[in-house]
Amino acid sequence: MPTNTLNGHTFTVDDEGFFTDPDQWSPELAADMAELIGTELDDAHMAPLEFMRSDAAEHGATPTLRRMHATGGFDIKELYRLYPGKPVKKMAWLAGLPKPTGCV
Template sequence: MPTTMIAGRPIDVNDEGFLSSYDQWDEKLGAELAKLIGIDMTEAHWAPIRFLRSDYPARGETATLRRASTVGGFAIKDLFELFPGKPAKKMAYIAGLPKPKGCV
């Protein structure tokens, strides 16, 4: 399992660069991760990220776009605008979580 330096501290990541330790994350790091993939975080960005973080521990897997929409109450269209192209994966990366496993 590789370790990488982000924001001046060592962070455990998988081969692709997704964080592998839930507890190494805080919002300061999240903002740095977002910058690395070209996203400037605003309050609108934080809301779904916080949902993903709070949803993860009990389920042990990252919420899919579907879940962010039905359980979190975020409109899928908005998520595409906030995190263009691949919203589910980008949100998971910024939230310091693994890629979602679910198909939908």
């Protein structure tokens, strides 16, 4: 498995670059990673990431967009605005979680 190093943080990833061990994540690392995709992690950006991490820790799977709305109470439009393009993948990556496997 590839190992990434960013500003002194080291973490293992799968072939695509998603985390394989969520424990290697830290908010500081997430902020540095966000800069790589031109995003600044303010509170609004962090809230969904924190929900994803706690939900994944509890249920063992990266939550889907629908779950983030239905269970986390997040607004779908807002998530697309915060993370344009590929919101689910971007959030899963920044939250240090495996690639999402849910379909909806």
